[in-house]
Amino acid sequence: MVELIKVSKRYPPDVTALSSVSLSVDRGEMFFIIGRSGAGKTTILKLISSMEPPTSGLVEISGQTIHRLKGGKLAKLRQKIGVAYQDFKLLTDRTAAENIAISMEVSYKKPQIIRNRVRSLLEQLDLADKHDTITGELSRGEQQRVTLARAVANSPTMVLVDEPTGNLDADTTERVVKLLQNSHKSGATVIIATHDESIYRNTSCRIMELRQGAIHSIVRGDQA
Ligand SMILES: Nc1ncnc2c1ncn2[C@@H]1O[C@H](COP(=O)(O)OP(=O)(O)OP(=O)(O)O)[C@@H](O)[C@H]1O
Numbered sequence: 001m002v003e004l005i006k007v008s009k010r011y012p013p014d015v016t017a018l019s020s021v022s023l024s025v026d027r028g029e030m031f032f033i034i035g036r037s038g039a040g041k042t043t044i045l046k047l048i049s050s051m052e053p054p055t056s057g058l059v060e061i062s063g064q065t066i067h068r069l070k071g072g073k074l075a076k077l078r079q080k081i082g083v084a085y086q087d088f089k090l091l092t093d094r095t096a097a098e099n100i101a102i103s104m105e106v107s108y109k110k111p112q113i114i115r116n117r118v119r120s121l122l123e124q125l126d127l128a129d130k131h132d133t134i135t136g137e138l139s140r141g142e143q144q145r146v147t148l149a150r151a152v153a154n155s156p157t158m159v160l161v162d163e164p165t166g167n168l169d170a171d172t173t174e175r176v177v178k179l180l181q182n183s184h185k186s187g188a189t190v191i192i193a194t195h196d197e198s199i200y201r202n203t204s205c206r207i208m209e210l211r212q213g214a215i216h217s218i219v220r221g222d223q224a
Contacts, residue, residue: 001027001158001189002048007057009043009213017043018213020057025191027062030184032200032221033193035210041193042085044210045160048191049083050074061158079107082151082188084144085162092136096127096146099135103154121149124179126172141167148176158189165196173198 002025009018018040025031033041046052053067090099097118104114125145165173184190203221
């Protein structure tokens, strides 16, 4: 599903965020990226979602080199990817429900299906009472959960998540993990960048550790 081949990324003027990273993530796999702050986790996610081009190397999704895609083809691919990034902003003058509904509206889902899906996601994330709240008035942890709900709402084939539990207590963290596991169970490829050991401690999925922009190790969770 995702293939990185000798991918390097430099940001101007001279920051090397990733150097010669090669990696395959299978279709339907749940995959964790860990590493210290600045190790390159967010950069990998941005390359996979084609928000940043690699400086060298290839990033392929389902056999397509994504930084060579343009126009309609790129838009079509992006529709299949749900992203929840720290700097991927919500529309702060719209309600939580409206923000979550957006990805389904652009793919012309029926209003009743959208309404049910939005309510169900808000309930799963303990946000049922925030349905009609403007997201600008939500706490950071609540906004983070709305971002996640928006990412998974349209059942994308791939979900990319950056620090999904950074501002959350243990109980809410568990709800977020369950939501991501449900996405995974329904067939999505789920890639999660995190510092939060509690969310990968008991996993049997693969965990990749980045150190200073390079792969330090990739292990199965139960051997970690
Ligand atoms: N837009 C940018 N311009 C310049 N340098 C950048 C940019 N984005 C990231 N960097 C740098 O690239 C390196 C990797 O950053 P990245 O955000 O990928 O790390 P990270 O592992 O996600 O960190 P964190 O856990 O703190 O989010 C860091 O040194 C960072 O300062």
